[in-house]
Amino acid sequence: MIDTEKLEMILPTVGKPARYTGGELGEVVKPIDGASVRFAFCFPDVYEVGMSHLGTSILYHLLNGMPGVCAERCFAPWPDMEAALRRAELPLYTLETKTALCGFDIVGFSLGYEMCLTNMLAMLDLGRIPMFAKDRTDADPIVIAGGGCVYNPEPMADFIDLFVVGEGEEVLGELLALYKSRKQANAGRGDFLARAAQIEGIYVPSLYVVAYNQDGTVKSIDAKNGAPFPVRKRIIRDFDAAFFPEEPIVPYLGVIHDRVTVEVMRGCTRGCRFCQAGFIYRPVRERSADTLIRQAKACIQKTGHEEVSLCSLSTGDYSQVARLVCVLSDEFKGTGVSLAVPSLRIDSYEGEYAQKLKEVRNTGLTFAPEAGTQRLRDIINKNLTENEIIEAVREAFEAGTNGVKLYFMMGLPGETMDDVLGIAGLAARIRDVYYRVPKEKRSGGFKLTVSVSCFVPKAHTPFQWARQDDMTVFEDKQRRLKDALRRVSGVKFNWHDARLSMLEAVFARGDRRLSAVLVKAYESGCRFDSWKELFDFDKWLRAFEETGIDPAFYASRERGRDETMPWDMIDTGVSKAYLWKEYERSQAQSTTPDCRKGCTGCGLREAGLCV
Ligand code: SF4
Structure with a gap:
């Protein structure tokens, strides 16, 4: 002690x-x-x-x-x-x-x-x-x-x-x-x-x-x-029986997620090509609604929290989502406990439980179209049409929601300036949808938050071979989008620091030689680098300079098909050949369906990890 x-x-x-x-x-x-x-x-x-x-x-x-x-x-x-x-x-x-x-x-x-x-x-x-x-x-x-x-x-x-x-x-x-x-x-x-x-x-x-x-x-x-x-990698096969703490610690301070979280499933079958979680956490394994209802009730009773979050990579895809939302919203009605459903895909957002969510004090909705145009959404395999986005947002507005948050990415492989400005076009059309909803159904004024992050190519994804945009290119795109969004009233624009995303890209696909940079950055005082108020980019640049390591080698270099990747000793079960095929399909703007509708041969089955 x-x-x-x-x-x-x-x-x-x-x-x-x-x-x-x-x-x-x-x-x-x-x-x-x-x-x-x-x-x-x-x-x-x-x-x-x-x-x-x-x-x-x-x-x-x-x-x-x-x-x-x-x-x-x-x-x-x-x-x-x-x-x-x-x-x-x-x-x-x-x-x-x-x-x-x-x-x-x-x-x-x-x-x-x-x-x-x-x-x-x-x-x-x-x-x-x-x-x-x-x-x-x-x-x-x-x-x-x-x-x-x-x-x-x-x-x-x-x-x-x-x-x-x-x-x-x-x-x-x-x-x-x-x-x-x-x-x-x-x-x-x-x-x-x-x-x-x-x-x-x-x-x-x-x-x-x-x-x-x-x-x-x-x-x-x-x-x-x-x-x-x-x-x-190792995975839990029987996720319904997997351990879950029903008596979690109740923090003293207001923490980021001050609520009970139950995990409805692991993995995702959608195959968005930029998304590392979507590939490394495969295959999808669900908990039963009965287990989740029991866990949510037990946690609320033990902790006194006032919110339950149904967490996963794509909760709208959970096979029993409507039942789960309906049962829990009825259970907590009038108790002051609200229900949060993050990671909701637009195309899985249906009226049936949209209204239920509203009843349990849900305050806003968050969706991630990721790209502003259909062409780019096909490149990244988002499998989402503009019509689906508009319909889902209209339903949300009609259900009385006024605060919608949309997440996008900038610098995706194959992106043009038309795709960047397409985000502003989509925001304008969403605003028009809001004002077409009958006045008596709307609540509050139109509020749309557009958050745009900088694309970071990640290991074990089809985009692991792709380059990242240079920082100056990101900054130019951010400026142009900001100007375009100024013309759409009611929109708040958030964007990520391109310098931080560049560092993220370096370490996401880096090798052992980067340990020297990390030590230098640490010694010069870098801490809490993802916290705006503490991030000091100059210190990082000096760390690269003093160690003779060029960050662009890691962040902005396109890799060849046969290049040995630093992480090739790690096997997620998804084959490198499948990832490359997906990379080629992205260049052809060809989409790959959700593998729940039919196995697309990612390699997990052969690896004995998917049945
Ligand atoms: S093996 Fe088939 S069904 Fe299983 S995760 Fe891969 S693509 Fe999907």
Whole structure:
């Protein structure tokens, strides 16, 4: 345990001290000294973000339910707390028992976003764990990582001892059992890592040697000491029976998603070509409506939250969505509990439950057409027509919704300026739809939020070979769209920082050499890079310059079909040949149907992952 007297002295000096105290309703505190495996869950962002992360909540409660396992939480300290910890010479600690990170057996990071990596380094350093895996001894924790970023683990390869590829619920039990047995046998970390590499879904980067060509591309990736190649992801097969915490922690602070979240399904069958989640989390597996209703009711009863969110990549595609929405809205009617259905596709938004949503205090609707023209929607395989968009929005307006949010992307492969300005054209037509709805049915004034992000090509998608637009091109497109949207009254325009998207693109498809850039950026003070107020692009540019690494090599270079990708050791079950075929189909503006209507041969079936 750290010096809690010192901690009590510094907490009143930092902002939002409740971020660092623990003690919430639902927290699990087990006797750490007697535990056979002490596990620290590290979330490389602030408490309010981490406490909204469903994956962390699931694994925290799952692990604490295992005999002999003690799992605790740690979030990235905000810069004022980091400075205070350093001044007081206190290590970073877990909320439950105030134990320093270096005092754990396993320290596990959830890596969901590329721009959290400098926070991960800060947490290791503050937790008194050597930053580089090669510098750790048997006295140090095993550092592991899971989450969406591990599908290209290479930029983190020098810092992480092992990656969990796929669904943690499926792998962690086996991994912890191995750890326990090796600990009892007094085996060293090398022995443990070599054995762990034999568990399906575990990637131990130190067991793989990467060689490069003269032009900087990857020449080869070779597995050592019998480590598998490739490493196949693990999935839960019976999702209805999968563990779900019905007594989640109730955060002290207003967190990002201050509500109960139930997970209706995993995976998505739509095949949008830009969407990494759509490919890495395949195949679709659903929970039954009865299970979800039970879980939602139990969580509301245990926590006192006032909102239930039905979460998945595309909740409108859930086979029992209408029943689920109707039963839950009736259940919570008059109780002050509202229902949120994020990730709703426009074409799945139907009147039947649109009205139900309104009844349970739903405040607005969010859709993601992604592109402003049909041509570009076909290129990205959005499989959505303008007519469907207009009809769905009209229905929403007629159901009394006035606040609609639309999400788009800019810089998609094959995009022209007509496609960019097409977003403004669509916004104008949506405004016209609103004013054609009879006055008595409308509520409030017309409000449309258009949010446009910058396209980031991701590993394991058909666009993994594509280049990203240069920052100046993004900025020009943003300016032109802003001008065009000014002419559509009632529209609010949000856009992403192109500089941040460029960095995201570098790390999303980067290799091991980027660890040098990460360390430099960390040393120069980069933290919370996705937070506008803390993002310092100049520091990043200096980090690239000082390490002699050109970010454009990673972000704005189109790859050749046969190029070895840095992440080729990771096997999602979707074949590279299928992804390439989809890339070619995108260039031909040819769409691929939803595979629920018929298997399109992505490779998962052959891999035994889809039945
Ligand atoms: S194997 Fe077929 S049905 Fe299964 S996810 Fe792939 S395309 Fe869809």
